Amino acid sequence: MSENTRNEPDDEQTPEVAATFGNQLADAARKAGLGKLADDEKLSPRDMLAALGGIRGLAETIVPGLVFLVIYTFAKDLVWALGVSVALAVVFTIVRVIGKTPVMQAVAGLIGVVVSAALALWTGRGEDNFVLGLITNAVYATALLVSMLVRWPLIGLAVGYLMGDGLAWRENKRRFQAMQLLTACWFGLFAARLLVQLPLYFAGNVEGLAITKLLMGVPLYAILLLVSWLIVKAVYAKPTR
Numbered sequence: 001m002s003e004n005t006r007n008e009p010d011d012e013q014t015p016e017v018a019a020t021f022g023n024q025l026a027d028a029a030r031k032a033g034l035g036k037l038a039d040d041e042k043l044s045p046r047d048m049l050a051a052l053g054g055i056r057g058l059a060e061t062i063v064p065g066l067v068f069l070v071i072y073t074f075a076k077d078l079v080w081a082l083g084v085s086v087a088l089a090v091v092f093t094i095v096r097v098i099g100k101t102p103v104m105q106a107v108a109g110l111i112g113v114v115v116s117a118a119l120a121l122w123t124g125r126g127e128d129n130f131v132l133g134l135i136t137n138a139v140y141a142t143a144l145l146v147s148m149l150v151r152w153p154l155i156g157l158a159v160g161y162l163m164g165d166g167l168a169w170r171e172n173k174r175r176f177q178a179m180q181l182l183t184a185c186w187f188g189l190f191a192a193r194l195l196v197q198l199p200l201y202f203a204g205n206v207e208g209l210a211i212t213k214l215l216m217g218v219p220l221y222a223i224l225l226l227v228s229w230l231i232v233k234a235v236y237a238k239p240t241r
Contacts, residue, residue: 015167018152025154026161043229051225052218053105060092060109061218068129069210078126082117089113126206133213134197141190144183153183155228163236178235182228189224192216 052058064085072081093106112132120129147154152170156179160169169175193216200208 014152018157019167022157022161022167025158029158029162043226048222048225052222056092056096056101057105058218060089060106062214063092064088064109064113065210065214065217069207069214072126072210073207078120078124081126082120082129086113086117125204127201127204127209129206130197130201130209130213134194134201137190137193137197141187141194144187144190148180148183148187151180153179155179155183155186159232163232165236175235178231182231185224185227189216189220192220 049055049058053061067088068081068085071084072078075081089106089110093103093110096103096106116129116132119131120126122128144154147157156169156176157167159179159182160166165175169179193212196212196216197209200212
């Protein structure tokens, strides 16, 4: 088969495991608002905003970190900076519970803020407020890199099931290469964060860590979402007659 991307047959259980994992990734993407992007032929600002979590989701992601940066920069008080950022995360979660809206994003953010703050307070080092984020980026980067090396790119697994293609994209050279490229792009995002933030962490530059976390968070994520949408729509474009 000229379009086949595999030189050797996979282990018998690999496709089954990949299918299960791919479905789980696709479900997670749909819950995060990315399913609409996969369905749209044109990318509307509203759908892009929804994929980023909406106005409330953006506030939950950005505001605690921004407030931490402002308080720590001007007051140099780690306890106050952490306390206010945690309090804001708690408020966001309570508002979602009261409003009976999905709470997963807010709860996940709250847990991350609380764990990070607890670690920083325990060590007394402001830079340790960012350790959890560094570990998360390292885990994601490693998983994406490994998936490319074993020729089961994680982004391809998610996209395949979002587009109703299952695992068929692996048999199409063009789509397989596109999924490898997309996975490499997402790997690059997490790797870039580590490359920029690790030196700041070891230098104890708390303000630099807070600023780069904000700048390399939602803005880069939004850009990569757009690039991903363009590539997916290109390789899954319906043939014109």
